[in-house]
Amino acid sequence: MRSHFTRTLIAAVLMAGATLAHAADKQTVRPEVGKPLQEAQTLIQQKSYKDALGKIDEAEKVGSLTPYESYIVDRMRAAAATGANDINTALKAYEESLASPQMPAAEKVQTLDVMAKLAYAGKNYAKAVDAIEKYREAGGNSPQTLELLPQAYYLTGKYGEAGKELSVLLAQKEKAGQTPSETQFQLLASCALKQNDMAGYASALEKLVSYYPKPSYWLDLIARTAGSKGFSDRWSLDLYRLRYATGTLESAGDYMEAAQLALQAGFPGEADQYVKAGYAKNALGQGSDAARHKRLKDLIDKKIAEDKATLAEGEKAAAKQAAGDALVNTGLNYVGYQQYDKGLPLMTQGIAKGSLKAADAAQLHLGYAYLEAGKKEEAAKALRAVQSSDGGTAVARLWLIKAR
Structure with missing residues (x-):
C-alpha cells in the first residue's frame, strides 16, 4: 500500500x-x-x-x-x-x-482518497473516518475506499455507525448480485454484539450461514434460536434434525439425545440414522459409555423390527381417523425410513384432512420431509406457510436458509 x-x-x-x-x-x-x-x-x-x-x-x-x-x-x-x-x-x-x-477542484477527490487510505494504514482511524466521509461527499465512489468506512468506525469504537454503514453496503452488494465477504458479515455480527443487539447478531448469523455455511456459524445460530424468549421444548427434535443436516452434531451426547427424542416421538427409522452416524464418526461405541450406546442401538433395532411389522396396519388405522394427525405422523415415520414416495402423500393427506392438534408442527414437518426427499421448491412453499407463536416459525426460517 x-x-x-x-x-x-x-x-x-x-x-x-x-x-x-x-x-x-x-x-x-x-x-x-x-x-x-x-x-x-x-x-x-x-x-x-x-x-x-x-x-x-x-x-x-x-x-x-x-x-x-x-x-x-x-x-x-x-x-x-x-x-x-x-x-x-x-x-x-x-x-x-x-x-x-x-x-x-479536480484533484480533491483523489487527494482525499489517498489521505483516507494513508490514515487507515497508519491506524489513525478517526482521521480515516473524516477523510472517507469527505471523500464520499465530494463524489468519491471507489468501493475499495468506501468499504474502509465501517471498519474505521468500528476501530474507533463507534459500533452503531459501523453497523449502519455496513448494513447499507452489504445490501447494495447483494442487490447488485455480488457476494459480500465473510469478514464483512463477521464485522456486522460483532457490531451487533458490541451493542448487545441479539436480534441484530442473529440476523448477521443468518447471513453468514447463507453465504458461508460453516458448522460453527450454524451451531451458534441454532443455539441462539433455542435460547430465544418463548421458544418451546416441543421443537427440540426439530433442532436436532437441523443440527444433523448442518453437520453440527458433535458429541456422543448429541447423537444419543437426537436418537432418543426420535424414538420417543415414534420414529425409530430416524433414530437409527442418528445412531449410525454417531458410530460412523466414532462419537458412539467409544469410552466408558460404549455399553450404553450399544443398549440404545439394540433398542432401536428392536423398535424398527416391531414398527415395520405394523406400518401398513397403522397406515390404514390412521386413514380412518377424523383428524389428520395420525396420517401426518405415519407419513413422517415413512420419511425416517427414506420411503418418501409413501410418506409425503400421507402427510399432505393428513394436513388436508385438518382438525390437527398442532397444525404448525405438521406444516413444518412437511417442509422438512420435502427437503429430505430433495424437493426444495415444495419444501420452501411448505415452510413459508408455518405459523407458530412458540418457535416453529423460527425453525422453519432456519430450514429455509438451509434449503437455499
Missing part, C-alpha cells in the same frame, strides 16, 4: 515540478524557494525521502511564502513523508494542501 501511495504522490510532485520550471507570472516560485524544492524533487525520485524532507524544510524556512509556494511545499512534503513512512507528517501536509485555494 505504501508504494502505491508514494507512486501517486510522486506523480503529483512531478506535475508540481513542471509548474516550478514553467510557472506563469501569477504562479511564480522565488528562486530561493524553488532551488531547494527542485533538489527535493530529485531526492524523491531517488527515494531519498528523509533528505527530501530536509530540503522541503529548507524551502519553508525562507519565510513569507506565497499561497502558491505554501501549496507546493505541502504537496511535496506529503509525498516525501509518505515515502519516509512518516504518516502523521504526511497527513498534516495533506490537510494543509486540501485547505489551500490553490488545489484544483
